[in-house]
Amino acid sequence: MAEAPGSLVWSLPEPPGGQQPNLSRDRIVRAALKIADAEGAPAATMRRVATALGSSTPMSLYRYVGSKDGLVDLMLDAACGEVSTPAPSGDWRADLRALALANWDMMQRHQWFAELVHTRPPLGPNALRLTDYGLGALSFLDPATAMTYLGMVNSLTIGTALQLAEELKMRRRVGLPTDDDLRAAVKPIHDEIVATGRYPNYNRWAADGGRFHNAAGFPLMLDILLDGLAARMP
Structure with a gap:
């Protein structure tokens, strides 16, 4: 079943820390990146990421990323974050x-x-x-x-x-x-x-x-x- 569209992840605040020590938005994204790098984008499912983080259910991830689309948004932007930009040269x-x-x-x-x-x-x-x-x-x-x-x-x-x-x-x-x-x-x-x-x-x-x-x-x-x-x- 296709997931219902929701708000973009950038408008969703991250849940406060301490509720689930093994989960955070950063840890979820890093786990998804590691899976996608090793096995390709289709492998980075919510279930696989949850398992990699030791979470009992994929549903616990939705509080942090909103939806699978939200996870993709975060993965793409994390990769963009690795791209450094030099000081503008005027050229x-x-x-x-x-x-x-x-x-x-x-x-x-x-x-x-x-x-x-x-x-x-x-x-x-x-x-x-x-x-x-x-x-x-x-x-x-x-x-x-x-x-x-x-x-x-x-x-x-x-x-x-x-x-x-x-x-x-x-x-x-x-x-x-x-x-x-x-x-x-x-x-x-x-x-x-x-x-x-x-x-x-x-x-x-x-x-x-x-x-x-x-x-x-x-x-x-x-x-x-x-x-x-x-x-x-x-």
């Missing part, structure tokens, strides 16, 4: 780049983040802190344009992190954790495809070693996007 590009790379590093530590971030409104204090920093870097633009450009950087960061997380999830599921494992598994069908000659441009790439510049990865994509934004700046 919009350097500041946005530093913010995006810090977000990227956080999303590699918490691979569930990109999966969940669009499921809840980003109104936690840490999420708002990061948004405010990004908008500050673009404060010379009108607010709507600044938010649009910041959204493009965030979309690249989150979308790339999600794609990578889903690929890694697939590899673990089928037992192909490394690039060499994947190449070995697809080699028979790959060789048949190349032998047909139907895809000459693909064959040219394969003959060159089948390489791509994945060493640069996300930073390269980020720099290309920032190049495009720079060309549109007043």
Whole structure:
């Protein structure tokens, strides 16, 4: 049964301490983060978190987080809290780049983040802190344009992190954790495809070693996007 929607967790006061010594909002969130990091977002159920904390029933957690959505809100914002922001430099590009790379590093530590971030409104204090920093870097633009450009950087960061997380999830599921494992598994069908000659441009790439510049990865994509934004700046 779906949970009834309620107030956002940010409007719910935490119960006073001492009533249940093994429970607090912070302990609940930390337990949920540990489970999600190890096993993925679906594993971080209220029951699993309650068991991890030695609570007799998941219902006791609801007094602290309101609902499962409230727990997700707190998990997302706790992850955002790990992202530090440098002092504004006055260079919009350097500041946005530093913010995006810090977000990227956080999303590699918490691979569930990109999966969940669009499921809840980003109104936690840490999420708002990061948004405010990004908008500050673009404060010379009108607010709507600044938010649009910041959204493009965030979309690249989150979308790339999600794609990578889903690929890694697939590899673990089928037992192909490394690039060499994947190449070995697809080699028979790959060789048949190349032998047909139907895809000459693909064959040219394969003959060159089948390489791509994945060493640069996300930073390269980020720099290309920032190049495009720079060309549109007043």
